[in-house]
Amino acid sequence: MTERNINKSLKLNSKTLLSGSDWKDGILIRSPNWLGDAIMALPAIYSLYKLKPANCDFFVAAPDNLLPLFNSISWIDYTLPLGAGHSSWNNETIKKAKELNAGVGFLFVNSLRSAYYFKKAHIKNIFGASNGLRNLLLKKSFKVNWHTVKQYAEVHQSIKYLSMVYELGAPKWDNHYPEFNLLNESDISINSLSKFLENEKVMVVSPGAAYGPSKRWDLDNYESVCKSWIEKYKGKVIITGAPKETEDSNRLAANLAPEKIMNVTGRTTLEELIYILKKSTICIANDSGTMHLGSALDIKGIVIFGSTDPYSTGPLSKNWKVLLEKQTCSPCFSRECINSEKNYNCLKAVKISHVLKAVDELLIK
DSSP: OOTTTTTTTOOOOSSOSOOGGGGBTEEEEEOOSSHHHHHHHHHHHHHHHHHSOTTSEEEEEEOGGGHHHHHTSTTOOEEEEOSSTTOOOOHHHHHHHHHTTBSEEEESSOOHHHHHHHHHTTOOEEEEEOOGGGGGGOSEEEOOOOSOGGGGGTOOHHHHHHHHHHHHTOOOOOSOOOOOOOOOGGGOOSTTHHHHTTSSOEEEEEOOOTTOGGGOOOHHHHHHHHHHHHHHHOOEEEEOOOGGGHHHHHHHHHTSOGGGEEEOTTTOOHHHHHHHHHHSSEEEEESSHHHHHHHHTTOOEEEEOSSSOHHHHOOOOTTEEEEOOOOTTOOOOOSSOOSTTOOOHHHHTSOHHHHHHHHHHHHTO
């Protein structure tokens, strides 16, 4: 699945289900809970923004960790913090949502209580995927096949989100993500980060994946790629990741020339990660939130796939190369290898030479 053909299997609805008075002061959308899912929902969110009347505002309710993503998009007028992704809304949150006076709500999560909280906020026109009992709280529900594994090879997650907003009457996604505002250098908390990024050739490597080991290419392979980048291209490397990935990142950094490496694992905000990726030359990552973010920023990148399927969750950017060596058991979507020998052959089949070749191809584009 590429950014060029994502709309081919979707039909637009020429009529919107909403009149001008339905919108009141705007639309409130409920973001997915994970960074990767939020990025894959952005095409649909962008189309909803283009659907709303010009005199209405656009509001996003999101977990605290995703607020920087939406705050970086200039046309989003207000973000409502929800704490942890699965937290209950307290009275103050419901009060703030009510004060927005949104007439339209759109749910990119499937829970019953998400619709209940929108009702508590006095949002009259609520839309989202069909989910049993909660359909009673929605003005219209959309049938979306979320969990059938057979669909993964045919339908990208972004298509599932777009299919709903198209039924609502939203315009066709133009294959471009919204622009992200970057931090000012003075707002970056990591000393010398901006200066490090002044190098003409900076590779970002993100060797982790919260999902599990079935998504993580071997650290020794990442080390070899980094050494080749430093030697061949006279480049530098920034290692990124979540706090719980610090041990692996430290191990990777320990075997590389200190003056060529900056390890910021566990030390960056999401705004800083956006800044790093946008200023970099290329990114190499597993199937992860960092990969999705790099795709949305339209930087050059390479992603290594193992147990999951790029046709369902791959990058939607022509500047990204997907490396996948499909096995008879893949995609299995398991967090750990399902083979009795736990050999992770799907990951091992992607060789260092494959990645280095992809780097060369991307740099000459």
